[in-house]
Structures are given as C-alpha cells and as structure tokens.
Amino acid sequence: MQPLPGFRDFYPEDLAFREAILCRWRSTARRYGFVEYDGPVLEPLELYRKKSGSEILEQVYQFADRGERLVAMRPEMTPTLVRMVQARHRDYRKPLKWFSIPQLYRYERAQRGRLREHFQWNCDILGEESLEADVEIISLLIDLLRGFGLGPEDFVVRVSDRGFWVRFFERHKVREEERYGLFQAIDKIERQPRETTEAALGSLAAPVFRLIDEGEPWEPVERVLASLSARGLSGFAEQDYRVVRGLAYYTGTVFEVFDRQGAFRAIAGGGRYDDLLERLGGERMPAVGFGMGDVVLGELLRAKQKLCASVARPELFVVISEEEVRPAAVRLVQSLRDQGFSVDYPLHAARPKKQWERAEAVGARHVLLADFRVMEGNAEVREVASRKSQVVSLAAIGSLLQSGGRERESGGGAPQS
Incomplete structure (x- = not known):
C-alpha cells in the first residue's frame, strides 16, 4: 500500500x-x-x-x-x-x-x-x-x-x-x-x-x-x-x-x-x-x-549539491563476546548513555562476527569488545575508521569517546558530578 x-x-x-x-x-x-x-x-x-x-x-x-x-x-x-x-x-x-x-x-x-x-x-x-x-x-x-x-x-x-x-x-x-x-x-x-x-x-x-x-x-x-x-x-x-x-x-x-x-x-x-x-x-x-x-x-x-545529511550514527557499539558478560556489558551501556553518549548493542545472543557486521552496518564510530576483561574493569575499544585498538579502563571510555571532538548531548540519566 x-x-x-x-x-x-x-x-x-x-x-x-x-x-x-x-x-x-x-x-x-x-x-x-x-x-x-x-x-x-x-x-x-x-x-x-x-x-x-x-x-x-x-x-x-x-x-x-x-x-x-x-x-x-x-x-x-x-x-x-x-x-x-x-x-x-x-x-x-x-x-x-x-x-x-x-x-x-x-x-x-x-x-x-x-x-x-x-x-x-x-x-x-x-x-x-x-x-x-x-x-x-x-x-x-x-x-x-x-x-x-x-x-x-x-x-x-x-x-x-x-x-x-x-x-x-x-x-x-x-x-x-x-x-x-x-x-x-x-x-x-x-x-x-x-x-x-x-x-x-x-x-x-x-x-x-x-x-x-x-x-x-x-x-x-x-x-x-x-x-x-x-x-x-x-x-x-x-x-x-x-x-x-x-x-x-x-x-x-x-x-x-x-x-x-x-x-x-x-x-x-x-x-x-x-x-x-x-x-x-x-x-x-x-x-x-x-x-x-x-x-x-x-x-x-x-x-x-548544497546539503549532505546523513542518518545519525552511534558513537559506540558494544560487542558481547559471551553471554556471561552481558549483565556487566549492559550496565556499561546504560552508564555511557547516562553520560549522553549514543551507544548500541545486540539485543539477543549472536556470534561476535555477526555483531561486528551489525556495528559496521549502523555506522558506529567505535566498537567495544565486551569479553572477560570487562569483569576486571577494562575493555578493548577499536576506532572503526582507523582500525586502531586500545585497552582502556571502563571509567576512561567516556573520555576516549569525547576526545573525538564530538558535541555531546546532555544525558537523560543520572546527574554528573
């Protein structure tokens, strides 16, 4: 119709x-x-x-x-x-x-x-x-x-x-x-x-x-x-x-x-x-x-050709490598969203390769691999454009995303100190 x-x-x-x-x-x-x-x-x-x-x-x-x-x-x-x-x-x-x-x-x-x-x-x-x-x-x-x-x-x-x-x-x-x-x-x-x-x-x-x-x-x-x-x-x-x-x-x-x-x-x-x-x-x-x-x-x-507009892309896509770390990964997702960052993640269990493909399809700027290291307070973050990866503490992820020169929205969650 x-x-x-x-x-x-x-x-x-x-x-x-x-x-x-x-x-x-x-x-x-x-x-x-x-x-x-x-x-x-x-x-x-x-x-x-x-x-x-x-x-x-x-x-x-x-x-x-x-x-x-x-x-x-x-x-x-x-x-x-x-x-x-x-x-x-x-x-x-x-x-x-x-x-x-x-x-x-x-x-x-x-x-x-x-x-x-x-x-x-x-x-x-x-x-x-x-x-x-x-x-x-x-x-x-x-x-x-x-x-x-x-x-x-x-x-x-x-x-x-x-x-x-x-x-x-x-x-x-x-x-x-x-x-x-x-x-x-x-x-x-x-x-x-x-x-x-x-x-x-x-x-x-x-x-x-x-x-x-x-x-x-x-x-x-x-x-x-x-x-x-x-x-x-x-x-x-x-x-x-x-x-x-x-x-x-x-x-x-x-x-x-x-x-x-x-x-x-x-x-x-x-x-x-x-x-x-x-x-x-x-x-x-x-x-x-x-x-x-x-x-x-x-x-x-x-x-x-005076206006080029693109669909909004998430700043970060969280790949959940195994279901055991999903609760910790989802807590991280919520924390980053509360800080005003655009974050996406898989809503159901899927192979990491499929999740990476999803991250590229939605145009995510960064991909975070949520594996056993999340339980220890760290995670591997890759910048999609450059393919460069680094392991950072969970507390530093917000600063890493912000350093990309983005204009951050005011968060809808917990107030920031």
Whole structure:
C-alpha cells in the first residue's frame, strides 16, 4: 500500500535531510532574535473564509467534526498566528518577532515542487510600521539561503508592492471587489499563456504588460532595495512588479524568491499584511512575514549539491563476546548513555562476527569488545575508521569517546558530578 497522493514517507535518510533543513531554519531565525511558536493542526473553517481568499478555500481539507463544527486542516499559518496574537497581544512587548515550522495541507494537484503536505518556515514581525521590518524579514530570508552556500548567482528576491498596483487600479477606476481577480491574474502571469492572462485582465491587459515591461519608480520598493544595499545584500534582490502574491490579505511590500535559472517554482514568498488583525475583529497591527516550504528548497539544494545529511550514527557499539558478560556489558551501556553518549548493542545472543557486521552496518564510530576483561574493569575499544585498538579502563571510555571532538548531548540519566 502506498501513501496518499501528494503525501510523503520519511525514511531515516529522508528525515535526516529534512531535519537538516529545519535545524538551519531554527538557527537562522534565532540569530535574528526570533522566537518559536506553534498552533493547532485543525482550525475553524471560518478562519480561512475571513481572510485567505477563494483559491485557498478551494484547496482546504475540511470536514464536519462530531460536534458538527466545520473544521479545516491548516493550509497556511498566518491566520493561526493572527488569531493567537489577537487573543494575547497585550501580553507581549512590540514588535513581535515570531517564527514557526508547521506542517501544512492543501488539496491540490501534486506535481514537481508542490505536494499536498509540506513543512513551512514562517517568520513574521508584528507591531512595526517601519519598512525596516520588511528589510529585516527579507535579509533573514537571504541569510538562510546564504547559509546553505547559495549566492546571488543562484537565487534572487523579486520585490514589489501591492500599493503600486492599488494606485494603478485607482487610476483605471477598478472597483475594490474586482481587484482580487486581477491580482490573481497578475500573480499567474509567468505560469500561464499570455493570451490567458490577457483574457483575465480584459481592457487592462495592455497597460499592465507595459508597466511590467518598462517599470516605474515606486518609493517603498526603492527604499527596501536601498536598505538591503546598505547591508551589503544588493546583489540578491531586484524590483519586479510581476510579484503580487495571490493571497488576499497583502497590503504593501510583497516579495518572492526564485532560482536564477528558472528551474523551480518560487522558493519562498511573503509581504506586508497590515489590516489582517483588524479584519478578523481585532485591533489594527502592522505586520510583515514570509513562508518557505521544504519541498522546493529541498529540490534546489539537491540540484546544487548544497546539503549532505546523513542518518545519525552511534558513537559506540558494544560487542558481547559471551553471554556471561552481558549483565556487566549492559550496565556499561546504560552508564555511557547516562553520560549522553549514543551507544548500541545486540539485543539477543549472536556470534561476535555477526555483531561486528551489525556495528559496521549502523555506522558506529567505535566498537567495544565486551569479553572477560570487562569483569576486571577494562575493555578493548577499536576506532572503526582507523582500525586502531586500545585497552582502556571502563571509567576512561567516556573520555576516549569525547576526545573525538564530538558535541555531546546532555544525558537523560543520572546527574554528573
């Protein structure tokens, strides 16, 4: 039996790759002073009706629970964030710099770069009007990709502004209720034939394409790019009015990240959503943020060979030469685990040769031979890579393992003196 279409199994090597991405997400966000939060996988469907736009609603996994409530598996994180901030924003000093790594679900056609579930890095700054918040968010995004070894020759942040297009619609007397569909058409301008976009834009097609092709100064975008340049990041970002973002709640700066070769879907995207808390019944609070999924990012890193992740290996495998020494060997295993070392051993009696093969199969860095010498307080330890062996006291094994330059976890057992 296979998993559902668009859903993934994570075998150990796949999970190691995913966790390497998530670890980098967390460490980069924390370097920028962000703190982590999370919310429920299930939310009231009404939350998305109020803020996400019709396209998201068409993709939501939804059902009625036993209490006859209409609920949805979260398709994005921003509504949850806004709901949480609205409930307790007075408990926190502004601006808030929060991040999360939720698993999200959308019922859409599974294809390259897009599945029906994915993990997403969401970073948001709430309670700050200044465009420096937009710059901080974009800088964080750039630094994350730089941390993977990607440079300006590999990716670009395309920066635009919803206000630019709002002014355009006002000039052409487009009613507010008609604008969402036009934003959708512009958002898909690179993903569908030109004639399809022209049909959706109608009489606005010619001026829209002229603006995109020729450009026009817009101060907020120029200020964002100038501030990025002041940080030494000018080569990573450029103005591009094709970027409008498809979601209904964006109000100002919007941006998307693409690989320079155009081989992948958008790597990340976000923008400013100053009115969303107010639309959900709360106080107005300026906000800006982005989301980056693990699917496209993973494809890019594999293509560029920028991330090598391996399954965790035990530092020590204990080979039990004879069953008479098993109690002493297991005591040693537990003692080393209490000190924070990763230790494995055979769970049933087996020939030493089979145990050595098992040690090599799991990638153990060292192998300890538990034979009669264990009863005397000593053991032979072999470093697998060099094949060098030495006999050490049981009390010195921890120091021997630690001398390999490892980063030891805090032990879950007895406290160390």
